[in-house]
Amino acid sequence: DAGVAADSASASAAAQAFAPLDTFLRRHNGPRDSDVDAMLQALGFKSLDEMISATVPDAIRLKEPMTIADGEYAEKELLAKLKDIASQNQIYRSYIGTGYTDVVVPPVILRNILENPGWYTQYTPYQPEISQGRLESLLNFQTVVADLTGLPAANASLLDEGTAAGEALVVCLNASRKKTRNVFFADENCHPQTLAVLRTRAEGFGAEIVVGDYKTFDFASLGDRLTGALVSYPDTYGNIGEYKALADQIHSQGAQLVAVADLMSLAVLQPPGEFGADIAIGNTQRFGVPLGFGGPHAAFFATTEANQRRIPGRIIGVSRDAEGNRAYRLALQTREQHIRREKASSNICTAQALLANMAAMYAVYHGPEGIRNIADRIHRFTQVLAASVTAAGHTVENTSYFDTLKIRVADGSSAAEVHARADARRINLRKIDDQHVGVQLDEAITREELAQLVEVFNGDVSALDSLVTSVAQTAAASAAIPAGLARQSAILTHPIFSRYHSETEMLRYITQLQNKDLSLANAMIPLGSCTMKLNATTELIPITWPEFGQIHPFAPREQTKGYAKMIQDLEEDLATITGMDATTVQPNSGAQGEYAGLRAIRAYQASQGESHRNICLVPESAHGTNPASAVMAGLKVVIVKCDSKGNLDLADLEAKAAKHAKNLSAVMITYPSTFGVFEEGVLKAINIVHSNGGQVYMDGANMNAQVGLTSPGHMGADVCHLNNHKTLAIPHGGGGPGVGPICVKKHLAPYLPGHPELVKADGTPQSAVGPVSAAPYGSAGVLPVTWSYVKLLGGRGMTEVSKTAILNANYMANRLRDHYSVLFTNENGMCAHEFILDTRPFGKTAGVQAIDIAKRLQDYGFHPPTMSWPVPNTIMVEPTESESKEELDKFCDAMIAIREEIREVEEGKQPKGDNILTNAPHTISTLSAEEWNRSYPRQRAAYPLPYLKERKFWPSVSRIDDTYGDLNLVCSCPPMDTYQ
Amino acid sequence: DAGVAADSASASAAAQAFAPLDTFLRRHNGPRDSDVDAMLQALGFKSLDEMISATVPDAIRLKEPMTIADGEYAEKELLAKLKDIASQNQIYRSYIGTGYTDVVVPPVILRNILENPGWYTQYTPYQPEISQGRLESLLNFQTVVADLTGLPAANASLLDEGTAAGEALVVCLNASRKKTRNVFFADENCHPQTLAVLRTRAEGFGAEIVVGDYKTFDFASLGDRLTGALVSYPDTYGNIGEYKALADQIHSQGAQLVAVADLMSLAVLQPPGEFGADIAIGNTQRFGVPLGFGGPHAAFFATTEANQRRIPGRIIGVSRDAEGNRAYRLALQTREQHIRREKASSNICTAQALLANMAAMYAVYHGPEGIRNIADRIHRFTQVLAASVTAAGHTVENTSYFDTLKIRVADGSSAAEVHARADARRINLRKIDDQHVGVQLDEAITREELAQLVEVFNGDVSALDSLVTSVAQTAAASAAIPAGLARQSAILTHPIFSRYHSETEMLRYITQLQNKDLSLANAMIPLGSCTMKLNATTELIPITWPEFGQIHPFAPREQTKGYAKMIQDLEEDLATITGMDATTVQPNSGAQGEYAGLRAIRAYQASQGESHRNICLVPESAHGTNPASAVMAGLKVVIVKCDSKGNLDLADLEAKAAKHAKNLSAVMITYPSTFGVFEEGVLKAINIVHSNGGQVYMDGANMNAQVGLTSPGHMGADVCHLNNHKTLAIPHGGGGPGVGPICVKKHLAPYLPGHPELVKADGTPQSAVGPVSAAPYGSAGVLPVTWSYVKLLGGRGMTEVSKTAILNANYMANRLRDHYSVLFTNENGMCAHEFILDTRPFGKTAGVQAIDIAKRLQDYGFHPPTMSWPVPNTIMVEPTESESKEELDKFCDAMIAIREEIREVEEGKQPKGDNILTNAPHTISTLSAEEWNRSYPRQRAAYPLPYLKERKFWPSVSRIDDTYGDLNLVCSCPPMDTYQ
């Protein structure tokens, strides 16, 4: 019927006329329409769809477009829409504590770090010459932690306090060596979520967690089965334990003492290192990081020298560069799971760098005196509150405290009444039981707020002034702090903490560090497997809205409806994207997702009476986190080979699956493979595993090539994770935050991780499976980024994104093919969204290694691609869809020019081992030296291509000596006199 | 009574315990307490107060501490308090138009320019080698303006459309030459505020403004008395005038045509240059700059080549550097009032650089196609609205339109009913009269909003879809655009507007430019007379709150109570600070304040029957804006001498005051003087002028040395201005925004500027004096910065600030005294908050000029101080209180090292004219050149002091050739091929 057709044509013309003009897709994608045409032409395709058909096997393609409810907003509209949702969160003043407090984020840090792409878009500082800024800041973080805990070695953050406890357990187990030493004590007054995550983590290692009261527990009875003990300092109800005797006791049994410590309290309490703790862990949120409904925050890990090489995660170390100048770098990387794989005992990869930087800067900003004053003030107000509630007839049950009180309400009253009065004032207190209420104070508290709290407890507000003058003015003098536990040692003694206390100085310090780091604000960061795409401003703006930032993770559900709605939307959309049935956003990194996913598989198998299934097939090409996660989930890793084309060796898979059929738990597959190819055989591989009784885990690191084209669920996987910090626009922050949600098929849905706070109406747990993160929704505070990304693009836009990512990669591979060999492609010569360039031959021909090419790329103004992974001595390039054709071409020009430089060495025009590549990168200082005895001119070293005159990024140090750094490990700030 | 004393002691102890810990003062001021002690010791004082006593004459000191109601908030509390006030503003959707529209600020520009200290804290780019970033961006601005208006020469912004009209008038007058050619026609359908400011401006020049209907006016009757004509394109009611014939007519009379143009409409309308306009002016607010209750926004000024050297304000030009590379700079500065003084015809100094940058970036972001699509969409929706309201029985009275309609409501209805329906939907329309309503659409409009508008006019919403498809899809095809007035020429043709359309590219472009510019985020900017102090994050955060940003300046008063409260607070506090009785915040720069103040004096004198008083005494040391403002206010400038110590020559003053007693209108005094000294004689000077019947105008540029110690009012001045962008923390933005409020004694209060929108309840004007700015409260959008500054510090804090500013300056002067001669100090050897170093002797001894020292300072990582003002070939240093002792010391170290470098030339170790000073600054490119034939080593050029290894800022070009640039004037972007 022509009339109907005309009607619908005109309706769609009207819809088009009214559609927002400035669609986000064209801002997110790099290439303009005309560029896309030119690129397709270069590749010999008539359309994007034709190119995709040649790249993605038809057998796995989605048959229907992916639909995302309610997507494709204009940016302005999106923000309005999200603001509506955010407004359903109620901002209460929170004294719930339990590991999370209100904070005062110094505005200069808020604006210039958390809201600054110069700080949030960098990658993990694997290229130290162009990362000295955040390396210095993370070293400051380690110094803060080491200083306050009184332990010499610290790392550059962990995911949260709960997982830090898990990591500590493993360090104890590893230190113990003997398998039978596997009992770990945990004091019952640790935070509930910390205990819960610890219990989860213990399972895979076959460790036994014994929870008890450290004061009465019979440690001796455990003999040499004891591997360690965890205590909380102060504990969850505020008491300050005296752990010296305990430390002696458990040391005498050959075990280690782990203290969960509150960093602020350590300003005034004896540091754990001084009473004998071997490990201190905890959350640094209260050092100026917003609550964010539970995260992201940086956890810390500090320990003794003896444990130094067992520290999980990333450690910043001090080394020197080619000219002997001091330089920072990632130290001791051989400990990490990307090297140790199934022998690793931790899978942590993405951590919490951005938040660690905030916490470090908070310490730099306040300095020793400032932090101490804050701590004293908090304590003084806590004393006032204690006196006031006592006067009002309640009982403070604490034997000691820093800032947290457990209050037994007066006879005749009830906790419910107290909570009701609090609620009327938009205040949250901790709910303990019918008769007990918990309160933790924080730096944000004002007189008015204290007065309100006093009212909540029916106290006498008029007595406040006299109380505040009568209580001890410092924690050191307070009766609430046990004798001998007041801190004697000075805090934050390094001069870096006493230099930048005016806003001007602070701003300049932040700027100075920022300018040493190449971020996405400077140039492409084509890191294979990392998907360094645009982190759009519109996506980032909401995360600093107070409606998202100032929500305590354990706030009553009535107050968090905005988060609930946003998370529900996201869970649904992520399930759509992955072709699955259910989602959890709890894991706060990809590796955590892997672990949570494998645990879901195991729990499911246990429910089927198949808990004996303990074999995990892992391709040799897998990312190191895969085997590490499998081990942590209690699985045995069996390696599956890849063939010469980089594909999974299906025969080997079939043989191993059959061999282990009885005990086969799962296979872990990355798709497209870590070699950057859409393997044809994936469906067959999935089938093999399923038919041998196994489950299929799909690693979603490469989802940026899949979204809208295919999906793990569509291919038949049972569970997958997503790296929201790759595919879904959360910025990398220089090494975190991350979000690693997992999506599962229906049968696995009941086995997604639970959480002590996630209970049904009847109070029973929502899931029988333990939590993998300290907060119920992990790093909820950055979820608005992904929600916004998904809604701005919708299903159609995200599909275009995938296609463009593939186009960009193939365009580059094609340009570079005449100069380098592109290692793995499909039968049509196509790569997925990334590709590997083989740089191995140059070792022979020119003595040039991948690392030399990477360092030389710095001279060309680019962040080098991923190096030596998954294939040693090669580089893996992933441009992402956000890069423009101009940028891709610049990078290709650089790579081609480098190839010509290599040729000069091959041809003897420059000597092997002392040429423009092996001497790279070149700093300004080198280039302006009086002497120049090199085989190439200065200007060629500096400006090898014309575009560099317009845009050049300068490395701040020369090539760094890794070996020296590892041999002479220094992982806190060196003394000031070494600075000049 | 001891009891009372004890009570009050304990009350104050309690108050102290409860006081906010992290007070803003210690963040704002640079020196720590211990630094202050060390600095006082170096100066030989026991206390700050002792130092102040030796500096500020006792006779002028305040006897009581200055009290600011309700000051000294903690930063967090301040933001909460201001949010409460802001919330009293109601955000309505505005279609009021009249020169201001809603906008969509591209988030990448919002975050990375408006909210980025790297862009908002720079100074005017007087030092081009370290300012190439914003110079390029401002050149883009000029290119946008030139391109869209079709006129070849444009400047880098004016204060607002009203003052731009005033400037255009003066250009016409100047071009005319003959005094009798002084009648200026203005079409009655220009915006009312533009006409009002034009009328104000005309007064001082004795020009006659004739307002009429250009279509019927008898121009010939004016013969050669006609100097110019102003028309609006489109006009205030939306009609698009056909001005070609008019242009011919007035050209035939030897006069010029000035078109007020709307930049967005020019994307689709014939540009003014093509129909014969000689000058085009207008507001660029709708290019992505928030409404902000009327400002700050950048106005533009474009004209013919013939008028080029008459353009007011700053012009960016293209020149070359010492190596022949292209480089940008401020061109044709000899036109400006700091050179021409009382011969200048404009006083504009601070302009609107930051907002011009935003507008330029908006054009870069959208590009030709984007802007054209936006304009087409706006027009298409306007057609839909026109059709819809017509169908609903109303009459669109426009003969033509782009985006604005004047609607006569249907018989039986009334404008009031329409406004009531609008109000119910939180919509503002323009109030014209009982029967007419005005509507202007903008880029922000959505389908929902258009539907709401249709409802407001009782239109048929269901017809929207068919209407939108039936109306012309582009403005070029629309019947509403007069034949021949659709734009034929392409827009934004320069490649710069087609390069950066993805967010990633845009972000990198912004970052790349930012990194070329030395801002306060990098180092001290010790510009004498400019007070480059901290612009604290907390002060800046509120300006992008929608409650402040999204308010139309002519919104009904019920909706702007938050602004009213904030402005009232501010007016009171500024009166307190200056010791005056009344304040207006309307002037949007210091120079505007001068002009407004002098006008108040004249109006007052007229009210006393003394309008003949027309002599203004101006010391020879005065800033160039003083004499220029006096001339603009219709005064004759008589110069008063200064003595050899830099003090006002009181004898000369007395003689001249006496001589002109009959006609004496005013004296303009800067205090402390522009030589940086608290002159003893100021009271006497004031007395002399008063006793000769004159009024005293005090230039407040140096108020940073006065606040809380003395005040203009206290000393006896009648009126003064403040530079909020100096003393009161508004950032300089690379040359604006500014706010120049004036404060007056009671007798002058009735003569503060009014505004068409400022009417009493009975509809009569609040002031008989005309407005000096287009918006009633000038640059209201940045007033929250000053409000916050004042409230954060309170009277006590601001007084400490003044003392610290004086301390910092004296500390530096003292350190430098052995190396340079400090030109002016008081009898105790003390300077005020700034001091002048005499560099004149080095011309003779070493051929080194002040400029060489300035350029060499760039190599030391500093922004040079003010050069050659107020004394030629000297430099004037103003550190401000925000700089730390460490930074002051670094700067002194640099100056001392430079003195030694000069000595080397004096001693013949380096040749005159080719040495480390005359060749400065040194770029990376120079330093890494293959050849090095200089008399000093590369490393000394690059890193003359050790601190530079830690922090160095690199100039991006070598020294710029000013003469070349002025001889070969190019003031829009040069063609792309010259870029490589």
Ligand SMILES: Cc1ncc(COP(=O)(O)O)c(C=O)c1O
């Ligand atoms: C293939 C693959 N799997 C897993 C991970 C681990 O993710 P995360 O760093 O978020 O823990 C990565 C990280 O780069 C990866 O590339």
Ligand SMILES: Cc1ncc(COP(=O)(O)O)c(C=O)c1O
């Ligand atoms: C002494 C003096 N007066 C007046 C002005 C003019 O102020 P504005 O630039 O805000 O117009 C200045 C500017 O630097 C100045 O230094």
Ligand SMILES: O=C([O-])O
């Ligand atoms: O802007 C000045 O001329 O000081």
